[in-house]
Amino acid sequence: MHIRELDASDPAARRAWFEVMDRSARADRPHALLEAFDAFELTVTEPGEHARRIRFEARDGDALVGVAELELPLTENLDVGWCEVNVLPEHRRRGVGRLLWDSVVAEARAAGRARVGGEVSVAPVDGGPGMLFAASVGAVEKHREDHLLLGLPLGPAAQAVVDPAYEVVTWRGRCPDEHREAYLEMRNQMNADVPTGELDLEPTVLDDARLASSEERLMRSYDVRVATARRRVDGAFGGYSLLFVPHGADIAWQDDTLVMPDHRGHRLGAALKAVNYAELPASIGLVHTWTAPSNTAMHRTNTALGFRVVEHMHEMEADLALLADRVPPEGR
Ligand SMILES: CC(C)(COP(=O)(O)OP(=O)(O)OC[C@H]1O[C@@H](n2cnc3c(N)ncnc32)[C@H](O)[C@@H]1OP(=O)(O)O)[C@@H](O)C(=O)NCCC(=O)NCCS
Structure with missing residues (x-):
């Protein structure tokens, strides 16, 4: 297994990266709302001036089995990085997610960031692997929002x-x-x-x-x-x-x-x-939205319109100073 950076100049590599992200993120989430390919292409090929994004690939031989993205805000919140880690369902529980996370942490530290945050969306009752993974890398919950859906x-x-x-x-x-x-x-x-x-x-x-x-x-x-x-x-x-x-x-x-x-x-x-x-x-036919359960006025407004909660979105954060140093992943 090795981790490398996505070659953003290669259209086939971008497409493959997107497909792995999309399939992994949807695996446990029937209600996921994910960025479409054209929006992804824009952020990769014409990055905006307010954030830098680094995208990682986990490869088992030639096969792409997982991906991760680290977003570094450039205008405000200069101590923070945002990350997303996705591993294909058939390649989980073999340490791929953790290897990707190690690369994210190394890059965030190199960019002078003190903490890395990420969103983990799971079904309200059944949950999913995202929270267990986040806990295993030392992230703690800082905020929660409900993901709601409304039929039109x-x-x-x-x-x-x-x-x-x-x-x-x-x-x-x-x-x-x-x-x-x-x-x-x-x-x-x-x-x-x-x-x-x-x-x-x-x-x-x-x-x-x-x-x-x-x-x-x-x-x-x-x-x-x-x-x-x-x-x-x-x-x-x-x-x-x-x-x-x-x-x-x-x-x-x-x-x-x-x-x-x-x-x-x-x-x-x-x-x-x-x-x-x-x-x-x-x-x-459908509208997606996100509201904190503590935001009583907006939550009531939404449920009165007919929105129903389909997922919990947990905002997790890891304090990099508290993480034990691990051996950097091979191949980078
Ligand atoms: C979360 C995800 C990235 C984990 O990928 P992975 O390659 O299976 O993760 P690892 O094998 O490195 O697991 C690391 C640790 O996380 C925990 N963990 C991960 N999945 C778990 C599961 N299904 N049940 C229990 N613990 C789990 C364990 O502590 C595991 O260590 P262990 O295998 O030594 O017990 C993957 O399930 C995924 O892509 N999910 C959808 C996207 C998502 O929720 N991403 C996280 C938020 S950004």
Whole structure:
């Protein structure tokens, strides 16, 4: 068994890496929502300026049996790395995951990172190997979110009515110039407000250029849909909801929903989600979302719309100073 870095310049190697990641991650997870190949290709062939990613391959002879990715944020959270380890089901429990993890840790240390985090998604009742693996490498839980699913169209009871004091403003793709300042303010409020449990992270701060580059990159892989609520009396924006539809997919991914502090209590969150869902093409039959169980308001909003919990997503973190040094893996 040996570990090496993915040759990002080789299209066949990229495809093989993606296939192993996809098949391994789906093996125990019927409800997994994973990055599609075109979005993966973009991050490998045209990396963004705010993160560096290193991708590892575990090979048994010529056969690719497992993969791992280490993401190193470059703008904030410079002490952190994010990782994902995936091993094909038929090659598990032979130490492949641990070898990949050792490479991740060595690279994270070389980049000056003090801790490595990762998300582990498992069925709420049956669990899965991810948590046992995370525990075995010394990672501890810092936060948990529920992964929820909603079937569309919304039932009659879930149709949300927008408070008449507000008008709905929607757009697809890039935020129009006239709303960018207000939208940036809401996006930064969201990044500061979203509950992250014991995860000790600096919030991402968006300026116009960073928002524009994120919009441009997302639009290459997703239909980006935004619904906002604007108070009629003074034109103040009270909240937004952000929905992605991967190109060619029949599912949607509910990202941020925020109601600004002064505008809470009008059920704007549910109304904005429902507006976005109502405007989707009829081919979109499912929406995925993630919410912390401790985020009572959003959890209630989601279950009232008809979302049900299908997975628990555990945010795990390993403190590299506490890990015993292991012999570096061979072949690197
Ligand atoms: C988690 C995963 C990467 C483990 O890969 P692996 O090659 O089987 O892992 P290893 O053989 O190196 O196992 C290392 C240790 O993890 C623990 N472990 C892993 N799978 C386990 C299982 N099914 N049951 C019990 N313990 C398990 C054990 O302590 C094991 O050591 P041991 O075999 O000496 O007892 C693999 O199951 C997988 O790809 N799962 C889907 C993706 C995922 O959840 N990744 C983790 C989060 S990023």
